[in-house]
Amino acid sequence: VFRARNCSVLVASVRGAAHERAGAPCQDAYAIAQHASGRILAAISDGAGSASRSHIGAQAAVQAAVGKAAELLDSAANEESPWDQQAHAIIAAAGAAVAAAASAAAVEPRELACTLTILVADEDSLALAQVGDGAVVSQAGGDCERVGAPDGSEYLNETCFVTNSAGDDCTRTSLRRGRWDGVAMLTDGIEPFVFENGGVTPFADFFAPVFSGARDAVGTEAAAALQLFEMLSANAVQDRTCDDITLVILTDPGPEGTT
Amino acid sequence: MTQLFGEARLAANTDPRTPCVLLLDTSGSMEGERIAALNQGLQVLKAELMEDSIAKNRVEIAVVSFSSCVTELHDFVTAADWAAPTLEADGLTHMGEGILKALELVERRKAELRAAHIPYTRPWVMLISDGEPAGEPEHVVQHASAELLQAKDAKKVQWFSVGVADADLEAMRRLAGGEPLMLKGLQFSRLFQWLSRSLGGNGVSGAGMGQVVLPPVSEWAAVDTGF
Numbered sequence: 001v002f003r004a005r006n007c008s009v010l011v012a013s014v015r016g017a018a019h020e021r022a023g024a025p026c027q028d029a030y031a032i033a034q035h036a037s038g039r040i041l042a043a044i045s046d047g048a049g050s051a052s053r054s055h056i057g058a059q060a061a062v063q064a065a066v067g068k069a070a071e072l073l074d075s076a077a078n079e080e081s082p083w084d085q086q087a088h089a090i091i092a093a094a095g096a097a098v099a100a101a102a103s104a105a106a107v108e109p110r111e112l113a114c115t116l117t118i119l120v121a122d123e124d125s126l127a128l129a130q131v132g133d134g135a136v137v138s139q140a141g142g143d144c145e146r147v148g149a150p151d152g153s154e155y156l157n158e159t160c161f162v163t164n165s166a167g168d169d170c171t172r173t174s175l176r177r178g179r180w181d182g183v184a185m186l187t188d189g190i191e192p193f194v195f196e197n198g199g200v201t202p203f204a205d206f207f208a209p210v211f212s213g214a215r216d217a218v219g220t221e222a223a224a225a226l227q228l229f230e231m232l233s234a235n236a237v238q239d240r241t242c243d244d245i246t247l248v249i250l251t252d253p254g255p256e257g258t259t
Numbered sequence: 260m261t262q263l264f265g266e267a268r269l270a271a272n273t274d275p276r277t278p279c280v281l282l283l284d285t286s287g288s289m290e291g292e293r294i295a296a297l298n299q300g301l302q303v304l305k306a307e308l309m310e311d312s313i314a315k316n317r318v319e320i321a322v323v324s325f326s327s328c329v330t331e332l333h334d335f336v337t338a339a340d341w342a343a344p345t346l347e348a349d350g351l352t353h354m355g356e357g358i359l360k361a362l363e364l365v366e367r368r369k370a371e372l373r374a375a376h377i378p379y380t381r382p383w384v385m386l387i388s389d390g391e392p393a394g395e396p397e398h399v400v401q402h403a404s405a406e407l408l409q410a411k412d413a414k415k416v417q418w419f420s421v422g423v424a425d426a427d428l429e430a431m432r433r434l435a436g437g438e439p440l441m442l443k444g445l446q447f448s449r450l451f452q453w454l455s456r457s458l459g460g461n462g463v464s465g466a467g468m469g470q471v472v473l474p475p476v477s478e479w480a481a482v483d484t485g486f
Binding site: 154155156157158195196198199203205209213214228231240241 | 262264266267268269270313369373376380381
């Protein structure tokens with residue numbers, strides 16, 4: 001939790017009840033940084049339930065993704081290259097970091113299988129790259145919209161991972177231009193419950209209060225993050241999902257709809 | 260500090276579903292203690308699913324029985340609303356026709372869930388039989404087998420074949436592919452406890468790329484082939 005220039009960040013990551021019962025760690029991970037240019041770099045990852053050390057993979061993936069995104073921004077030449085190209089370089093770096101972590105642990109890369117969502121945000125653009133499930137929602141002028149398309153897998157529990165071979169590349173990228181007031185990034189533990197129309201339409205009764213609460217929290221982020229954690233741990237959520245949940249909220253502290 | 264997020268609500272009726280067809284042999288050879296044990300096992304499945312506060316709203320059960328005819332005892336219903344049927348045994352073993360019915364139900368349910376924008380995991384079918392196909396034309400059996408193997412290849416369904424007592428596992432393997440398991444004695448209760456736990460765990464996301472994490476089958480299967 002930190003306050004960056006022109007942007008406030010809240011994060012809550014809750015271990016799912018199923019993992020708690022099984023004595024498994026939270027398999028979600030996140031990494032957030034601010035680049036010298038002022039851009040926010042935020043990554044979230046969900047380690048696969050079927051992989052024994054996916055929490056290590058998720059951690060390696062988010063750190064490598066944020067690191068690679070920062071490195072690309074450092075170079076003026078890269079700043080001009082199309083986002084799609086940068087996105088693939090970031091995902092490749094994350095995949096390599098997970099493979100290296102697997103090698104260090106002397107296990108197959110699939111034992112560290114994890115999804116990845118990486119966002120590079122500045123005040124008038126949101127650049128997104130994703131492998132597997134997870135979602136990003138933007139709010140502008142009171143309207144919420146999903147950034148990028150939902151994961152195309154037919155089955156909820158069978159998604160793509162950064163450990164997939166290069167021939168099976170299922171990276172999705174998107175670039176949203178325009179001012180924004182808030183951005184939410186979330187893992188699939190809560191994804192089915194905060195969208196309508198098959199994952200296309202953000203559920204307003206969830207996102208409007210969350211963005212509004214986050215804006216009221218500017219200056220008291222630590223206490224607000226605890227409240228976010230408590231909200232995600234409450235029965236209303238835990239009666240619906242037993243999976244890990246990670247939620248990252250970025251807000252522009254300016255008045256709604258303006259900067 | 261005031262409650263910042265107290266107003267946030269989740270969308271209703273979007274709970275992901277795991278459809279499961281129980282494809283059950285009710286031919287004459289199942290009569291007596293076998294069908295009694297199976298009926299008791301179905302009650303155990305109901306009770307176990309009700310113990311799991313999340314699975315009871317996610318797992319959807321449909322029951323198809325096959326003997327001299329195939330009967331769709333009921334369409335998919337969430338475990339919370341499911342009443343375990345009491346089966347009676349009589350007649351021949353139209354297993355091929357039963358397989359086709361199960362595949363049809365699965366595809367129909369997926370289409371309904373897609374239309375309703377409800378996410379789902381790969382559907383399960385559990386075939387339980389103490390015999391092999393009997394009393395139906397060979398071409399029906401061949402057709403059912405081809406359709407099933409194609410559906411499994413296309414990841415349309417997660418299929419489990421369980422043999423009981425005199426079941427011909429080799430015939431089941433030829434028909435349904437994979438590795439059929441033999442039930443230890445008449446341990447249907449253990450089998451359905453396992454099924455409940457597996458279906459519950461199946462709802463946990465991230466199983467990924469066709470890998471489904473299952474508890475060990477050693478409590479109810481005569482040979483643990485580690486599927």
